[in-house]
Amino acid sequence: MPTRILVIDDEESMCNFMEIMLTKEGYQVDSAVSAPEGLSMLKSQSYDLVISDLNMPEMSGIDVLREARSFNEDQDFIVITAYATAETAVEAMKLGASDYIFKPFNVDDVKLTVKKILSRRRLMIENDTLKKQLQGDNSFDNFIGASEGVVKLKQLARRVAASDSTVLVLGESGTGKDLISKAIHHHSPRCGGQFVTINCAAVPEQLLESELFGHKKGAFTGAVRDKEGLFKVADGGTFFLDEVGNTSLAIQVKLLRVLENKIITPVGETKPIEVDVRLIAATNSDLEADVKAGRFRADLFYRLNVIPLHIPPLRERQDDIKLLTDFFIKKFCRKLNSSPKQISTEAIELLESYHWPGNVRELENTIEQAVLLVRGDTINASDLPEKIKSPQEIGLVQETQPSTPTLESIEKAYIHYVMSQTNGKKVKAARILGIDTSTLYRKLDRYGLKDFTGSDRSKRGKSAKSE
């Protein structure tokens, strides 16, 4: 789109001159020979820039600016004024003019001023679009769910985003702890800084300290140069400490120091350095139990637990399954460039009755697979994996089943349930069921569950990263 400029000046010769000069520069220029005419053009058309004389008979340039601002906040405005009225130029700037030009002016000065303002404008628009795009992926709107638990969670998350408090995100694997933490960062005053992640469970204990706090050259074998810790990388931004329950007591002491004093000490260094980070910690373990068992420091727990955000497991919010499924179908159709797809009511019911040990991640993987494999435009029950179809076959929820299920069908359903909870681990399942392994093998054989392997909880990208 060409850049559009409106020139307002009561002297027609001035309008003509500006029009010719700026058109030559490649802009699309209109002009108005009076302030009221200029205003009515501003109301009916959109301009990127207005260049207006200040001193006009019917209405001053200041009044034009004031009125133009009342219906368009972000139009650029240059005022032209004589040296004698420099104070009015100041007043115009206070009202939001972008710049001023003194009369008599030199043609190059005008060209330069216009160019400068338009390029600043372009930058600002680009910045705005970038920011919106960035937030797009990291927006709270992309955290799907209308169940009471999720609605409350999102309300609280939005509120804490604006603050600088430490947040503790609690939830089983795959419930969206990463997702909500990123959204908090991108809606916080620190969104211009980095969002740095480390997964404490994925980094070996000996390395974790130097990853977090950095080290000095020669601090230990292999430390061939100084290394900046991730806390330092996150300076001014947000630090996401994932699986914080998996840290040793020694690391926990150091984390406490960061929270209390905002300082870190790189390994092998004596002088601490200051860091300004906001901490979001996440865990899928029961930290309170860890505190009781002496595995987690109570003082650190209280420091982290300022604002706990609990994400309920998917099995406790069946209402969200349809919404999430539709969201993922659209997402993967777009990603795979395939035609739009739907899902049958029967298939949705199956998804709603499954217990989702891997939570939303497992649902997401299931839908991706279904979109990939389905022939035709509708995902049917038959397109879903065995593990999701089988609970119904077993009978507790099957409609053709007599209203009172047999003992056998209950036993079969229960064994199936325990097996999926333990991911197919037979020894563990037998222990939970209170029978010995050989009895379990016999029963699995009898109920046709011999090859049952449980759910396929998949874990992704578990190393430290910064983005």
Ligand SMILES: Nc1ncnc2c1ncn2[C@@H]1O[C@H](COP(=O)(O)OP(=O)(O)OP(=O)(O)O)[C@@H](O)[C@H]1O
């Ligand atoms: N409410 C939701 N709406 C949309 N997508 C979601 C939602 N919750 C989770 N997801 C998606 O599910 C996947 C897993 O989420 P995420 O990685 O945030 O979970 P997590 O709790 O951090 O898991 P882990 O404990 O394994 O680290 C991601 O692809 C994420 O985008």
Ligand SMILES: [Mg+2]
């Ligand atoms: Mg995670």
